[in-house]
Amino acid sequence: MEHPNGCYAATVAALSHMTGREIADQLKVRQEDPSEREYRSWCNSIPILVDVIHRAGLDELTLILEYQTPIGSRIDAVLLGEGRTTGKPLVLVIELKQWSAIEENTAGRESSVCICLSRAENRFEERLHPVQQTLTYAKHLRMNHSNVADGKMDVRCRQFLHNFEDKEQLFQGGYQAYEALRHETYTKGAEALLAADLNSLFSPDPRPDVVEQFLTGAYVLGQIGFQDLGNVLARRENAAMLDDQIEVNRKICSMIDQLHSPQFGKHLLIISGPPGTGKTVVGLHAIYAYCLKYGPSWQNRGGCIFALPRSRTLSLVIAGASGVPPAYLDAVPPGRDLVVVDEAHRIEQLEATMTSLFRKANMVVVLQDDRQRIRLTEEGTVEHFRQFAQEHGIPCTVFSLASQKRAGYLGSYVSDLDKLFYGRQEQPLKRQSALELCCWDDLNDLDRRLHGLLSTGRHVKWYAPFCWEWTRDTKNRDIKIAQATGDFEKPWNPFPREEQYNWYAGEKEEYLDQVGCIYTAQGLEFDDTGVIWWDDLRWDKDIHNWRIDLSSNWDTQFMAAIRNSRASEREIVELVLNTYRVLLTRAKGSVHIWFRDRETREHVRKVMGF
Numbered sequence: 001m002e003h004p005n006g007c008y009a010a011t012v013a014a015l016s017h018m019t020g021r022e023i024a025d026q027l028k029v030r031q032e033d034p035s036e037r038e039y040r041s042w043c044n045s046i047p048i049l050v051d052v053i054h055r056a057g058l059d060e061l062t063l064i065l066e067y068q069t070p071i072g073s074r075i076d077a078v079l080l081g082e083g084r085t086t087g088k089p090l091v092l093v094i095e096l097k098q099w100s101a102i103e104e105n106t107a108g109r110e111s112s113v114c115i116c117l118s119r120a121e122n123r124f125e126e127r128l129h130p131v132q133q134t135l136t137y138a139k140h141l142r143m144n145h146s147n148v149a150d151g152k153m154d155v156r157c158r159q160f161l162h163n164f165e166d167k168e169q170l171f172q173g174g175y176q177a178y179e180a181l182r183h184e185t186y187t188k189g190a191e192a193l194l195a196a197d198l199n200s201l202f203s204p205d206p207r208p209d210v211v212e213q214f215l216t217g218a219y220v221l222g223q224i225g226f227q228d229l230g231n232v233l234a235r236r237e238n239a240a241m242l243d244d245q246i247e248v249n250r251k252i253c254s255m256i257d258q259l260h261s262p263q264f265g266k267h268l269l270i271i272s273g274p275p276g277t278g279k280t281v282v283g284l285h286a287i288y289a290y291c292l293k294y295g296p297s298w299q300n301r302g303g304c305i306f307a308l309p310r311s312r313t314l315s316l317v318i319a320g321a322s323g324v325p326p327a328y329l330d331a332v333p334p335g336r337d338l339v340v341v342d343e344a345h346r347i348e349q350l351e352a353t354m355t356s357l358f359r360k361a362n363m364v365v366v367l368q369d370d371r372q373r374i375r376l377t378e379e380g381t382v383e384h385f386r387q388f389a390q391e392h393g394i395p396c397t398v399f400s401l402a403s404q405k406r407a408g409y410l411g412s413y414v415s416d417l418d419k420l421f422y423g424r425q426e427q428p429l430k431r432q433s434a435l436e437l438c439c440w441d442d443l444n445d446l447d448r449r450l451h452g453l454l455s456t457g458r459h460v461k462w463y464a465p466f467c468w469e470w471t472r473d474t475k476n477r478d479i480k481i482a483q484a485t486g487d488f489e490k491p492w493n494p495f496p497r498e499e500q501y502n503w504y505a506g507e508k509e510e511y512l513d514q515v516g517c518i519y520t521a522q523g524l525e526f527d528d529t530g531v532i533w534w535d536d537l538r539w540d541k542d543i544h545n546w547r548i549d550l551s552s553n554w555d556t557q558f559m560a561a562i563r564n565s566r567a568s569e570r571e572i573v574e575l576v577l578n579t580y581r582v583l584l585t586r587a588k589g590s591v592h593i594w595f596r597d598r599e600t601r602e603h604v605r606k607v608m609g610f
Contacts, residue, residue, distance in 0.1 A: 006030040007067045007074075009215065011206070012050060013059035020047040027066055045096045048162045049077060052191050056198040060206040064215070075137050080210050082203045089153040089210040090202060093137045095130045097161040105174045111246045113170075129170070130159040131178040131185060132246060147217035153210070156201065159185040160194060177250070245278045248399040252282070252365070253289045259337050259363060260294075266358055266394045269365045270385050273401030274414045275585040279367040282401070283340045286365055290338050300324050304338040305361075309346040309353075309380070313500050314523040320501030329353055336361040343523050344368040347380035354388050371418070374518055374579045376561040376571070411435070414585055420607050421577040424545060428609055436590035437610035439601060443481060443488035443532070443594050450530045450592065454512055461506070462515040463583045464532035466555040468492050474514050481532075490515045518579050521586050529587040533595045537576050539603040548576045 008026045015023060024042035028034055034042075046065060053063065061081040066074045077094040103114040103124060112126045128136075134157035141148045141155050148155060161170075167187040171179050186194040248271065258264050271279050283306075290304040291297055297304050307327045308315055319325040329347070332339055339357060344366035347353050357364055370381045382398060389396035411433030419425040431437075440446040447462075454460045468478045470493050478492030491514045494503035503511045504524060515532070540547045550572075553559055562572060584591060595601035 006032075007064050009062055009064045009211065011059065012053045012061055012063055015046075015050045015063060016054045016059065020044060023047070023050075023065070031066065041096075041098055045098055045162065046077075048191075049094065049096060049160060052160070052195050053079065053198060055192070056195040056202075057204050058198060058202055060204060061202060062206070062208075062211045064211075069137070069140060073137070078214070079198070079202070080207065080214055082205060082207045082210065083154055084199075084201060084203045086154060087203075089207065089213070091141065091148060091153050091155045091210075091214060092198075092201065093134050093141070093155065093157045095134050095137075095157075095159045097130055097159070098163050099161055100163045100165075102169055110174045110177050110250045113175075128246070129175060129178065130161065131157075131170075131181050134159060134184070135181075136246070145214075145217045147213040153214070157181075157184055158194070158197070161185070161187045162191070164188055244401050245282050248282050248401065249285055249289075251397075251399070252286050255363065256286065256289050256293060256338065259290075264362065267363050268354075268358075268385065268389045268394050268396045269363070270382055270396065270398045271365060271367050271401065272369060272382055272398065274369055274371065274418070275582075276414055276588075277401035279369075279401060280342060282399075283342060283365055283367045286338065286340055294337070300327060301333075303336060304340070305332055305336050307332055307339055307341050308343055309341070309348070311343060311346060311519075311523065313494075313504070313520045314343065316500040317504045317524060320505070329357060332357060332360050334360040338363045338365070340365045340367070342367045343372075344385075345370060345373045345380040346375075346378050346522070348375075348377045350379040350384050350388060354385075355392070358392070358394065371422075371578050372522065372582055374522075374575055374582065375558055376565050376567050376575065416608060417581055417584060420604065421546070421581060422574075425607050426544065426603075427607070429607055431609050435587070437608060438590065438592045439605055439610060440592060440594045442485055443483050444485045446530050446592050446594055447488070450512060450528065451509065453528050453590075454506065454509060458527040458589070459506055460512055460528045460530075461526045461586070462490065462512060462530045462532075463521055463586065464492075464515050464517065465534050465536055465553075465579060465583070466517050466558070467534045467536055467552045469554045470517075479515055479532075493517050494520060518582060521582055524586060526587055527589040528592070529583075529590075530592045530594070531583050533580070533593055533597075533600065533604075535596045535600075537580055537600070538597045539600045541599060541603065546573060546577065548573050550576075 008023070008030055020043035023046050024039050027042055028039060050063070053061070058079075058081065061079060064078040064080065066076065067078050068074050075093055076096040079092040079094060081090055082088070083090040099115055101116065103116065105114070111129050111132045113129050114124050115127055116124055138155045138157050143149060147153065164187045167182070167185060170185060171182045186197075252269065255267060255269070271282055273279050287297070287304050287306060291302075294303055296302065300306055305327050306324075307329050308318075309329055315326055315328070326342075329341065330353070339361040341347075341364065345368040354364075366380070366385060368380050368382070368385075373381065386396055386398070388394075412429075412431055413433040413435050416429045416431050419429060440449075450460050450462065464479065471478055472493075472495050474491040474495055476491060477489040479488070479490045481488045494500055494511070494514045494516060502508070503514060506512060534552065536549050536552055538547050538549070550559065550562075584593075593604075595604070
């Protein structure tokens with residue numbers, strides 16, 4: 001049995017008659033260039049697991065190997081059948097490990113384990129704790145798989161470390177958080193116990209319908225949405241966390257547990273990372289953890305608050321999506337335990353804002369990205385937050401997120417953009433991302449493409465830099481660009497206020513024709529975007545650097561701040577680069593770009609490989 005995501009599915013009986021190499025060969029032709037180490041792992045581990053399931057008397061059940069999830073991870077094995085006692089479809093997530101030993105947990109990390117890859121070469125690597133791996137997979141299935149979600153199928157987890165002898169190491173010290181789940185982990189010598197466990201879980205009768213439903217189920221990706229604000233405030237779970245998010249979340253939760261202790265005092269947490277790394281996921285989960293421990297905070301009014309710097313569009317979008325209006329920082333009520341501040345790089349007058357905030361709250365979590373600062377007056381950088389904490393004697397912890405989480409598709413895209421913009425990269429990059437990048441010669445052709453995507457149910461938006469006068473009337477076509485196929489004309493910036501959320505949601509096709517600017521882009525995301533790259537930012541190959549031209553800039557507040565400051569040209573260039581970086585990172589499916597300047601187009605296409 002085959003499946004387009006590259007996994008291999010067969011009955012346990014069929015697999016038990018195959019050698020490890022035969023099974024590995026089946027997987028090899030379905031995977032993209034697996035490493036020799038991975039191939040050997042399949043040869044060695046899978047037959048051992050198959051033998052245990054065979055001993056459990058479950059030959060008629062189906063085992064799926066190397067099941068690919070949209071979050072970019074592969075589940076080693078999934079056993080499908082019917083629960084022996086429940087009669088319900090049962091999905092068992094199995095994590096296979098060949099580890100024979102782990103290193104001492106000197107770093108005190110709770111969710112990752114240091115393993116030795118080669119003692120001869122002194123090579124070690126951090127890997128996610130096997131219990132945490134299966135927890136993440138199971139949560140992702142329960143929340144995002146259309147035929148598993150809402151309790152349609154039971155999901156259970158097991159970890160099988162068939163070469164590992166000292167099971168106690170996996171649950172002592174920093175790993176005590178997993179103690180309650182140690183019964184799900186089996187190590188060397190416990191094969192008979194695992195077989196008995198599997199026999200107690202599953203009926204031996206085959207369930208081909210369960211296999212079909214599992215393999216054909218659609219994924220509604222667990223990308224955090226602002227609708228989840230209402231969920232977390234009501235103590236309902238939000239999206240599955242991955243990789244470095246997990247470790248950050250555990251440390252934040254341990255602080256939340258101590259919030260009401262007399263010695264806690266004040267604390268500032270900075271969660272920094274580029275677009276798509278999951279800052280909002282971690283921030284909302286902090287609210288969930290607080291509400292789980294201390295009680296729900298209905299309508300954002302309890303002991304924890306989700307807040308924003310002044311941002312009309314984002315505030316209206318969050319309120320429209322979740323039914324919960326976020327608080328502006330200057331309106332946070334006193335007596336709070338926890339305040340989570342999204343888009344914190346946009347904070348102006350940081351000293352006064354944070355001083356006021358810490359009079360009202362004990363623990364403040366700021367979610368920020370230095371390279372999403374797009375005005376000189378915005379002061380929410382990591383350096384400025386650190387400096388404030390130091391000057392006020394407030395303990396400060398900084399967490400940096402790096403792994404791209406957004407639908408599992410961005411991959412190296414944002415880091416490659418950073419090399420293009422800030423590293424002045426000139427040589428082609430080997431971009432590793434499923435995000436589609438397209439260059440268009442004609443804006444009208446691109447417009448038809450975006451409307452076509454919209455007609456298929458995609459969430460689509462047009463964006464451009466602030467290079468046209470804003471008349472504040474969507475009846476006016478403020479953007480006019482001559483094209484060979486006829487002038488490209490669009491309204492500029494969504495207006496009025498009461499339609500901001502409707503414009504974001506794209507409930508009418510006409511909303512796609514209202515081109516958004518940087519201020520209607522920050523903090524938002526879509527399936528697909530079209531971006532106009534104007535000549536306010538051009539690549540000059542003669543000096544191997546970016547040039548800016550603000551003569552066409554109609555952002556009056558941005559230009560006034562420049563005139564009234566002593567900012568260097570380098571600072572101003574960086575703000576323009578940040579603006580384009582934001583515009584180019586709003587999509588999780590495809591980005592379509594039209595360039596005004598030919599030289600810039602050829603440079604970007606060469607470096608980014610499209």
